[in-house]
Amino acid sequence: MFKNYSWDWGVFLQPVSTGEPTNYLGWLLAGFYNTVVLALSASLIAFAVGVVMGVLRTTPNRWLAALGTTYVGIFRNIPVIVQLFAWYFVLPELLPTSMGTWFKQLPASTQMMTSAVLCLGLYMGARVCELIRSGIETLPKGQRSAALALGLTLPQAYRYVLLPVAFRVAIPPLTSEMINVFKNSAVASTIGLLELSAQAQQLVDYTAHPYESFAAATAVYISINVIVVLIMRQVEVSVHLPGYIGGKS
Amino acid sequence: MIAIDLLSDITNSLPSLAAGMVTSLKITAIAVVFGIVWGAILAVMRLSSFRPFALFAQGYVMLLRSIPLIMVLLWFFLMVPQLIQNLFGVSPRTDIRLVSAMVAFSLFEAAYYSEIIRAGIQAVSRGQMSAANALGMPYLMAMRLIVLPQALRATVPALLTQGIVLFQDTSLVYVIGLADFFRSAKNIADRDGNTVEMILFAGSVYLIISLLASAGVQFLQRGGRYVKVG
Numbered sequence: 146m147f148k149n150y151s152w153d154w155g156v157f158l159q160p161v162s163t164g165e166p167t168n169y170l171g172w173l174l175a176g177f178y179n180t181v182v183l184a185l186s187a188s189l190i191a192f193a194v195g196v197v198m199g200v201l202r203t204t205p206n207r208w209l210a211a212l213g214t215t216y217v218g219i220f221r222n223i224p225v226i227v228q229l230f231a232w233y234f235v236l237p238e239l240l241p242t243s244m245g246t247w248f249k250q251l252p253a254s255t256q257m258m259t260s261a262v263l264c265l266g267l268y269m270g271a272r273v274c275e276l277i278r279s280g281i282e283t284l285p286k287g288q289r290s291a292a293l294a295l296g297l298t299l300p301q302a303y304r305y306v307l308l309p310v311a312f313r314v315a316i317p318p319l320t321s322e323m324i325n326v327f328k329n330s331a332v333a334s335t336i337g338l339l340e341l342s343a344q345a346q347q348l349v350d351y352t353a354h355p356y357e358s359f360a361a362a363t364a365v366y367i368s369i370n371v372i373v374v375l376i377m378r379q380v381e382v383s384v385h386l387p388g389y390i391g392g393k394s
Numbered sequence: 395m396i397a398i399d400l401l402s403d404i405t406n407s408l409p410s411l412a413a414g415m416v417t418s419l420k421i422t423a424i425a426v427v428f429g430i431v432w433g434a435i436l437a438v439m440r441l442s443s444f445r446p447f448a449l450f451a452q453g454y455v456m457l458l459r460s461i462p463l464i465m466v467l468l469w470f471f472l473m474v475p476q477l478i479q480n481l482f483g484v485s486p487r488t489d490i491r492l493v494s495a496m497v498a499f500s501l502f503e504a505a506y507y508s509e510i511i512r513a514g515i516q517a518v519s520r521g522q523m524s525a526a527n528a529l530g531m532p533y534l535m536a537m538r539l540i541v542l543p544q545a546l547r548a549t550v551p552a553l554l555t556q557g558i559v560l561f562q563d564t565s566l567v568y569v570i571g572l573a574d575f576f577r578s579a580k581n582i583a584d585r586d587g588n589t590v591e592m593i594l595f596a597g598s599v600y601l602i603i604s605l606l607a608s609a610g611v612q613f614l615q616r617g618g619r620y621v622k623v624g
Contacts, residue, residue, distance in 0.1 A: 222601045224563065234589050331465060334569070359465065
């Protein structure tokens with residue numbers, strides 16, 4: 146299959162043909178940087194939104210719970226690329242004219258990054274919400290009752306009793322979501338944000354070495370995966386509560 | 395007024411939207427079927443006591459689960475044309491985007507399906523396999539006739555839910571320029587200059603289909619019981 150293909154891994158060290166003072170490896174690294182910025186910012190939003198919505202879904206108040214359910218229902222049932230296009234192409238048109246114009250005058254890369262961070266953050270937030278909710282729901286009912294009986298208010302019960310344990314229960318699935326946010330960040334290439342997968346595609350156009358370009362990007366994604374798993378395992382060990390499942394220490 | 399404009403925009407472009415939806419559903423159907431078959435094979439390999447099989451399945455699943463779907467689609471869009479050309483001698487100019495997408499989704503989703511099915515197999519009680527062996531069935535026969543049917547039945551809701559995720563993910567064929575439902579909607583938007591309406595419309599269609607499908611899965615889970623085995 147590769148008999149007519151001339152492999153050249155040195156292609157990454159060639160200076161780019163656009164005249165920028167960098168080589169193709171530099172482009173890949175720039176893409177990697179954008180991927181990391183996008184994924185980390187989005188995961189912060191996802192965590193904040195996910196915790197708030199997850200808590201709402203478990204509160205005794207029916208309306209608050211319905212708000213959480215609706216949020217999850219909408220954000221989990223529309224493909225992420227459609228959501229991204231909505232943030233990037235639709236929202237600026239629906240904002241008040243002055244805000245829309247202000248947004249469209251920002252540098253293009255800032256517009257793309259802002260839309261992508263908001264989109265991924267809120268999309269992943271719906272998934273985090275479900276993890277936090279099931280984390281809270283796996284706790285024995287007595288924990289909530291005991292906390293309230295001791296005179297804690299409901300917010301205090303969440304803050305000091307329910308959430309600290311629910312977070313720990315949710316760490317393994319949160320690890321896969323952390324990996325997912327990096328993988329899903331590739332969708333930002335569709336609006337033109339030059340993250341890792343977009344740079345790989347750009348390299349194909351400029352170098353005519355598609356296999357090397359894709360292999361390099363793929364290798365970076367795999368490394369990101371490994372690093373996330375290692376970090377999260379460290380987190381899991383360091384916050385482990387004695388007496389709970391999965392006790393390694 | 396916007397609503398009326400949108401309605402006429404959509405009726406005018408209905409044929410291409412419908413064709414796009416057919417493409418989306420085709421990819422979904424093919425990937426669900428082949429993904430489950432290949433996923434079941436992978437799951438059995440993963441649990442096999444023959445180390446090379448187990449390692450291959452484990453490596454396959456780990457690799458495909460750590461790469462973004464978009465990268466997988468791009469890889470297959472790069473490789474499938476050459477493969478087809480080498481294997482069947484078809485001209486490389488034939489439009490192979492649909493085939494690439496189908497192959498990519500089947501192989502990609504198999505990694506996810508195999509994890510679901512593996513959990514299902516492990517949930518079948520060990521006695522089933524032992525009893526089948528005691529009756530003289532060899533391992534693969536027992537797997538195929540006794541364990542897998544129970545495992546698949548138990549995982550039907552999870553497999554269907556994964557199918558809904560897969561249906562949404564087919565919208566990512568955007569990156570290889572295949573005119574699925576979303577791409578068709580975007581093409582119409584670019585032609586008619588009604589981006590806002592078309593994107594919101596496309597989003598609503600996906601939302602409604604996915605919500606209805608999830609409701610169907612929940613109904614199956616609650617009421618529509620399967621015939622109990624044993």
